[in-house]
Amino acid sequence: MEIRNLRYFLAVAREENMSRAAELLHVTQPTLSKSLKSLEEELGKKLFTRHSFSIKLTDEGMLLRDRAEDLVLMADKIEQEFISLNDITGGDIYFGLAESYQICHLAKEIKKLKDSYPSFTYHITSGDTEQITEKLDKGLLDFGVICELPNKEKYDSITFPDTDRWGAVMLKSHPLAKKKSIKATDLIGHPLFCSEQSWNIEIPQWAGNQFSKLHLEGSFRLAYNASMFAKEGLGILLTFEHLINCSEESDLVFRPLTPKQETKLYLIWNKYQTFTPIAEKFLAQIRESF
Missing domain, CATH: 3.40.190.10 (Periplasmic binding protein-like II)
Structure with a gap:
């Protein structure tokens, strides 16, 4: 299954219109149609129902959309990680955050890292413990911040300074x-x-x-x-x-x-996780500050 085909599929699912999706992707409509047909043949399922002026996802299409979003995000993250391996001045870090005023401590540490490495980029998503740990387990996040005692068998953690x-x-x-x-x-x-x-x-x-x-x-x-x-x-x-x-x-x-x-707040990450250089620098900085 090609990542490119999944990107095309997600664009059509989002736009619900073949011509608009083709325009956004900078491909011809026949190229886009061929890609989607190839994907349907590969999976053996119909992914769209076509109407006069729009395209709607089938139940199977909705399932693929949920899975494809994670797969494409993971592919992008892997690509960025390998680019960052030789770039100690920048790179990307993905965070999943609970709601807490203590996030101000994290923001200060990100600001310090950004001052030292201006090309460093961070990505923030919010959610509860279930949402964050699910993304962390899938490898979609580098770090999570949760307000529940972490599972020590799965995660390493650092406790935030306040409550x-x-x-x-x-x-x-x-x-x-x-x-x-x-x-x-x-x-x-x-x-x-x-x-x-x-x-x-x-x-x-x-x-x-x-x-x-x-x-x-x-x-x-x-x-x-x-x-x-x-x-x-x-x-x-x-x-x-x-x-x-x-x-x-x-x-x-x-x-x-x-x-x-x-309630205490915890910064968590997967045990035995391999970090990019910029993520390693962030973690070392957090250990020293917290």
Whole structure:
């Protein structure tokens, strides 16, 4: 299976139009059609259904799209890594990051590396632990940042210098906003928003035997999106401090959880991973700083 054919396939899947895809790829439409036909013959499956003015993916086409995106990204990453082997002044590093104010520490280290090696390029993707470790396992990332104790059998890690404090974000007009801190019993009967990962791990640890009495109204991967629902008065968001604007100008307030609940952040990478020179320099720098 040729990577070029997969690139052509992804372009058509994205544009849903053969002529537009051919124009973007700078190839003729017959060349593009031949490539897609070759791919369908190779897989023995129909990948597209053709309509008057558009092309839609079949179920098999959707499956290939998901796999092809990873394969093409991996091919690009391998190419960049080999280019970087003889280039100690630059190269690419791929990061997958959890949401945390502590990402500021990582940003400072990237800035220091960028100052020393201006041609160094970094790529950032965001997600929870499941999303990040999946990409790390596939080799699509060099480093991940997660807020869950890493699997020591699979990953090496460095702990970030600070911790994230948990709290409740709600409207200033909410009755619980009058409290200086929030107990688990205070949240009983109130609709709650939280990430699915934290609802299954951190919140049960904090709430103890009161956890079964709490109601998850909705789960979010991104705290900012959840804060929009809290802003409409639809519920209370349980999240890290500093992620949501709770300044005097905001309609929202942050109240810390009691007893105090904190989470550590970890920089992780695959055990026995071979790094490019620039990634090695980054890791050495992080070890010294952290």
